Amino acid sequence: MPPARVALRDVSLASYWRSSCSWRVRVALAYHQVPFTYVAVNLLENEQQDVSGMAQVPRLDWSDASGTRHTLTQSLAIIELIDEAGMSALPTAGRPSLLPTSPVTRARAREIAEIINSGTQPLQNLNHIKAIKGVSEGVDGRAIGGAAIVKGLASAERLAAANHDARFCVGSHTSIADLCVVPQLNNARRFDVDLTPYPRLRAVEEHSLTLPFFRAAHPEVQPDAKKSV
């Protein structure tokens, strides 16, 4: 049974320009040409007040076909929803799915996405490093975050290196894996991680950043971008 059709109307995205998880979702929205309102959330200012979890980024808000309003967090869940909407709205004219059609390739795309999403980013996240420092001031948060990034990128590199096309992590198109890898490489540079051992991930990044949907989603061109923080 094919999934039910998805309508995304009056979309808004709560985003922070530097958040790598927000960046992933911005690419998916641009890829499927979904119009949306950008709601800038300053993570540094809002962190303390966020008892409701509503200042979390990324967060997608939209109306369905009946006008009911919905809210969703977690970048990969949001990307899967946007992709399902993109596929059901434009079955012939749109771009290929961000989830490849071949079962093994689709699984590999989700695997690489999760290596970044659950195996890497949470361990180098600013709030987590602050939490560690909160219980132990002397701890080197950058060392912990950097080690997590090195381990995650090594796993992703090994899988991407098995692909036949160096421009993409899997298959012959942009996938959910590329949406996770490119922002993570940016984070890696902020942690001064040496990217020499990851030539395939860098090739994916180089190609991706030539594509209009990656360029539109880049942190530096967001409305809330600051040149230094």
Place this chain on the structure above:
Amino acid sequence: MPPARVALRDVSLASYWRSSCSWRVRVALAYHQVPFTYVAVNLLENEQQDVSGMAQVPRLDWSDASGTRHTLTQSLAIIELIDEAGMSALPTAGRPSLLPTSPVTRARAREIAEIINSGTQPLQNLNHIKAIKGVSEGVDGRAIGGAAIVKGLASAERLAAANHDARFCVGSHTSIADLCVVPQLNNARRFDVDLTPYPRLRAVEEHSLTLPFFRAAHPEVQPDAKKSV
């Protein structure tokens, strides 16, 4: 375009009885009645030698219809694959998908799964806490892990409380969300987290543990289970 059909043959699962991520995958295999060989991997013994990443758990190995062997890590990617295989193999006789049919409910199931998978479990993972202690011996790993669990469970509880049926995180069936929540509650107890504030998650757990596929996947009945570690 519906996804291509998936065949899972000669399946083996690399698993560690206490690993909550392995537990999630064991439930999915039992749910879709996929026969598999259990390959016990002792995380405590293998951690140092795992340069190839091949001692990672959970890891699924299988042959496709043409006999080609495949390997996949990352619990949520594995569960999505098993579910796609279950749905394509048994379109009428099998159980409902672990990914609900309604787009919004499916997105909510993935959201809750990710709150646990990327927002909670990695931050209380044994290896991560060891890594923190490696750079700062005096740090209280249990406090860091416990705080991450409290934050994650609170988010999941808020979403589960909006469901009409207290037996499930979303909808009227077991979903990928329940597969993540139940093992996480077990981890929470190991961190001495007070579960009083999460009545809906505990109701999901109570019901889930009456179901045969959750019982078959329980850590205590795995071949490598030890009564004390």
